[in-house]
Amino acid sequence: MLEVINLKSRVGDTEILRGLSLSVNAGEVHAIMGPNGSGKSTLAQVIAGNDDYVVTGGEVIYKGNNLLDLKPEERAREGIFLGFQYPVEIPGVNNAYLLKAAVNAKRKHQGLGEVDAFEFLKLAREKMAVLGMDPKFLNRGVNEGFSGGEKKRNEILQMAMLEPSLAILDETDSGLDIDALKAVAEGVNKLRHPDRAIVLVTHYQRMLDYVEPDFVHVLSEGKIVRSGDKTLALELEEKGYEWVREAANG
Amino acid sequence: MTSENIESLVNRRYEHGFVTDIATESLPPGLDEGVVRAISARKNEPEFMLEWRLQAYRQWLEMREPKWAHVHYPPIDFNSISYYAAPISDDDRPKSLDEVDPKLLETYEKLGIPLHERAKLAGVAVDAVFDSVSVATTFKEKLFEVGVIFCSFSEAVREHSDLVQKYLGSVVPRRDNFYAALNSAVFSDGSFVYIPKGVRCPMELSTYFRINAANTGQFERTLIIADEGSHVSYLEGCTAPMRDENQLHAAVVELIALEGAEIKYSTVQNWYPGDENGVGGIYNFVTKRGDCRGDNSKISWTQVETGSAITWKYPSCILRGDNSVGEFYSVAVVNNMQQADTGTKMIHIGANTRSTIVSKGISAGRAQNVYRGLVKVMPQAHGARNHTQCDSLLIGKECGAHTFPYMEIKNPSAKIEHEATTSKISADQLFYCRQRGISEEDAVNLIVNGFCREVFKELPMEFAVEAQALLNVSLEGAVG
Numbered sequence: 001m002l003e004v005i006n007l008k009s010r011v012g013d014t015e016i017l018r019g020l021s022l023s024v025n026a027g028e029v030h031a032i033m034g035p036n037g038s039g040k041s042t043l044a045q046v047i048a049g050n051d052d053y054v055v056t057g058g059e060v061i062y063k064g065n066n067l068l069d070l071k072p073e074e075r076a077r078e079g080i081f082l083g084f085q086y087p088v089e090i091p092g093v094n095n096a097y098l099l100k101a102a103v104n105a106k107r108k109h110q111g112l113g114e115v116d117a118f119e120f121l122k123l124a125r126e127k128m129a130v131l132g133m134d135p136k137f138l139n140r141g142v143n144e145g146f147s148g149g150e151k152k153r154n155e156i157l158q159m160a161m162l163e164p165s166l167a168i169l170d171e172t173d174s175g176l177d178i179d180a181l182k183a184v185a186e187g188v189n190k191l192r193h194p195d196r197a198i199v200l201v202t203h204y205q206r207m208l209d210y211v212e213p214d215f216v217h218v219l220s221e222g223k224i225v226r227s228g229d230k231t232l233a234l235e236l237e238e239k240g241y242e243w244v245r246e247a248a249n250g
Numbered sequence: 251m252t253s254e255n256i257e258s259l260v261n262r263r264y265e266h267g268f269v270t271d272i273a274t275e276s277l278p279p280g281l282d283e284g285v286v287r288a289i290s291a292r293k294n295e296p297e298f299m300l301e302w303r304l305q306a307y308r309q310w311l312e313m314r315e316p317k318w319a320h321v322h323y324p325p326i327d328f329n330s331i332s333y334y335a336a337p338i339s340d341d342d343r344p345k346s347l348d349e350v351d352p353k354l355l356e357t358y359e360k361l362g363i364p365l366h367e368r369a370k371l372a373g374v375a376v377d378a379v380f381d382s383v384s385v386a387t388t389f390k391e392k393l394f395e396v397g398v399i400f401c402s403f404s405e406a407v408r409e410h411s412d413l414v415q416k417y418l419g420s421v422v423p424r425r426d427n428f429y430a431a432l433n434s435a436v437f438s439d440g441s442f443v444y445i446p447k448g449v450r451c452p453m454e455l456s457t458y459f460r461i462n463a464a465n466t467g468q469f470e471r472t473l474i475i476a477d478e479g480s481h482v483s484y485l486e487g488c489t490a491p492m493r494d495e496n497q498l499h500a501a502v503v504e505l506i507a508l509e510g511a512e513i514k515y516s517t518v519q520n521w522y523p524g525d526e527n528g529v530g531g532i533y534n535f536v537t538k539r540g541d542c543r544g545d546n547s548k549i550s551w552t553q554v555e556t557g558s559a560i561t562w563k564y565p566s567c568i569l570r571g572d573n574s575v576g577e578f579y580s581v582a583v584v585n586n587m588q589q590a591d592t593g594t595k596m597i598h599i600g601a602n603t604r605s606t607i608v609s610k611g612i613s614a615g616r617a618q619n620v621y622r623g624l625v626k627v628m629p630q631a632h633g634a635r636n637h638t639q640c641d642s643l644l645i646g647k648e649c650g651a652h653t654f655p656y657m658e659i660k661n662p663s664a665k666i667e668h669e670a671t672t673s674k675i676s677a678d679q680l681f682y683c684r685q686r687g688i689s690e691e692d693a694v695n696l697i698v699n700g701f702c703r704e705v706f707k708e709l710p711m712e713f714a715v716e717a718q719a720l721l722n723v724s725l726e727g728a729v730g
Contacts, residue, residue: 048685052677076687084685088678093700101696102686109687141700158686 001026001063001197002047002166008057008222009046016042018222019058024166027194031208031233032201034219035241040201041085043219044170048082049075062166076102077109079165083155083172089143095154096138099124103161127160131187149180156187167191168199173207185210205237218244277334283307286435289334293404296411306424306434313428319591320620320652321560323533326498333436333469392452398482399444400455403471406442413444417475421504421541421568429500430537437471437502445480445511454710455484470501476511478544483514485713499558501536509544509571516709517565518717520557520724526586526615531559538565542574542600550577551594552708554717556724559588564622566595569603569631576605579705581717583724584617584649593623593654598634598664607638610702613649614725624656627664634664642672643701645694645725695722 002024009017016039024030034040046053047060049072060067067075090098104114115123125135133153143151152172159167169188173181188198188211200207208216208230216232217224225244226232236244277285286307290300315326393400399410406414424434445451476482486503499521505513515538524531534557540549551565567576578594596605611619619642627634642651653670675697683693699706699718706714 050681072681072684073687073689076685082685084682088676088682090679090682090697090700091673092703093696094703097700098683098686098688098696101688101692105687105689105692162686 002067003061004043004047004058005061006058007043007046007055007060009042009053009055011042011053015056016053016222017046017058020219020223021058022217022224024197024199026165026197028215029192029198029200029211029213031213031216031230032199032219032224033203033205033216033233033236034244036203038219039222040203040219041170042222044082044168044199044201047075047168048072048080073105076162077106081159081162081164081167083152083159083167083169085171085174087143087146087151087155089141089146091141091144093142094138095140095142096121096124098142099138099158099161102158106162124157124161127157130190131157131160132183133157148175149177152176152180152184153187156184160187160191163191163196165195166197166199168201170201171203172200173202173204181207182210205233208233220244277332279332280329281307281331281333281436285333289436289438292334293407295404295407298411298415299407302418302424303435303437306431307436309425310428310431310435313425313431315428319562319622320618320654321562321589321591323560323589326533328432331498334438389453396449396452397446398449398451399442401442403437403440403442403473406473410442410444413475414442414473417473417504417506419504421506421539422502422537427537429535430502433469433471433500433502433537437469440471440473440501442472443474443482443484445476445482447477448479449477450480451482455482468499470499472501472503473506474504474513474515475506476508476513476547478508479510480508481512483516483710485516485518485710487518487520497530497533499532499534499536501534501538503536503538503565505540505549507540507542507544507547507549507574510546511544512548512550513540514550515540515552515565516713517551517553517555518713518720519553519555519561520720522559523557523586523588524559531588532557533560534558534563535560536563538563539568539595540566540576541568542571542576542603544574545571545600546573547571548575548577550575550579550708552577552579552705553581553592554705554709554720555580555582555590555592556720558590561588561590561592563592564594566597566624567605568597568599569605569634570599571603572600573602573604574600575603577708578605578607578609579708580609581612581702581705581721582610582619582621583612583721584614584619585724586615586617588615588617589620590618591620591622593621595624596626596636598625598627598631598636598661601631602633603631604634605636607636607640608704609638609640610705611640611642611651612645612698612701612721612725613642613651614645616648618650618652620652620654622654622656624658625666626658627661627666629660631661632663634661636664636666638666638668639704640668640670641701642670643698644672644674645698691726694725698722698725 004020004022007017007020032040042053046055055068100120107114124138128135131153143154172184213230216228216230218226218236277288286303290303422430425431443455474484505515507513521532521534542549549567555561565578569576576596582590582592584590594607607623609621611621613619621640625636640653644651651672655668657666659666679697680690680693684690698721706717709717
């Protein structure tokens, strides 16, 4: 589904990704771990198409096409979803309104009819019940005055509604208490599907206690320095990131 | 006034509709007493009206153009303006929509203006076919049943001179300001509304008349009187961009709410703003004021301002009656080279008077947007309360937003709150929306409409939908 080949990227004058390669197939869950500043979030933003991140080399192939040619909204409509580390507040814009616009933008792209308000609400309420969210969320401003946990749950709700082919969740576990973490993890697990790939970007092992990855990659200084199965995450937790850095340099 | 009288008047009004069809010649440019007399004569006005105009003209001569607004424009030569223009003859108009600028038609399309209204708006020479007999008849009957008077100002001057004489200039005196004085001397036409005691006007006034009302000229005069315990909602303006040959517009609107009465006045203003460099746009210098004359009365202004090169406008409320309520909800959008200096005045005189101000200013391009508001509490206004919320949204780097709140509080029991914010549409917000599959343009619209929600919800439903579409069109190309 996704082939990242020798990807290089910078923000401003700082080179962050320095030849990163990664292959993700449908049905797989990948965890990308690494110390702060190793390029985890940059990878997520580049795949989503944020133009603050300049691609200076390499390729990204998604469903057989060159992803880097597409605008962010085109990538989204093609099934790429990014769960943001810091979801932005949009005051006054109704949460349901944004979500409905997003769902319909995608449906239109797929040649399907738009869902009407009634269908939409029915669907949204179902998904919210699963995530343990209060339906009142729909009527609040997008992320306006939400707690950290509420923002992350809202991201998962959006993901559930948009049913992406490739979901990248950027530090979705950060800043969550244990109940919120469990709820979010459960939401992610419900979306595991043979047609869908999920990439979890995380700093800590604890999310992986609830969402079991098929592959774990360790990122350091803009490259993947180790890949393995879920035991790699445990080993990393035990030995710390210093161990990876040494391994990378040695 | 007997009901038979009203019946005959209401009936007669529709014989000609709202469109003035006098085919007289325009007066040559320039202004003197002769011109004022000529205007009055052509309208067959009674003597009192001519006297009133002449006094206004003499007062105007002694006044100076105001310079305090945060707007810039070349000096206006008041002697180069023609103060009485005959309606454009059909020969000079486009013969069909095929002859109209395709850009204009495209805008109508985007705004969802019904087909039958487009020709009229574009100035095509058509009979008033769209104003179907059935619509007119239905409304005529409904208004007649309850005794509401709704007619052109010229007609009111002739047919309801008692009411006009009693109330005209009682809210905005002739010498209130330079442009009000000018308007008082040379006003062309406008609307007159009288709602009798205890009557709730059965429909939004002007919804079905706004196209016809478009031809009221550059010096429009509106007078609305809500008698005791009555209620009326009046809609002014039109979301469609209107063609106009006159650059200077100076309207006066007076509202009077007697005891327990309520007036809701909604405006959508979309005059030609000029091209990208601001050339050719309308100067809109308006005086709008409501007088809550009776106890427990209420006046509510809602405005969506997207047009004009320059807007200078402060719909205000004089809260004279005890427990009276004034409201001002405003969205002002400026793009390219537009300038807006707009806001409100809330004058608290009666006890326990309350006012609410919600102003949303949006600036894009190189435009300048000013909120200027006065909250004044007089010594006798015990327990007065005001809440002001004033938010500015900037799109791009070259525009400006300015806030000038004035407060004069002379009663220690008053409670006054003022909140102000300035924000920008951030790249993060846009990227967030785009990552959810929403195009950049739609994302801007989404964010702007969210910003204006508090005001839009005050508009009558049908108007609110149009206003949203209008905002989207006004900000086209503002980003990216």
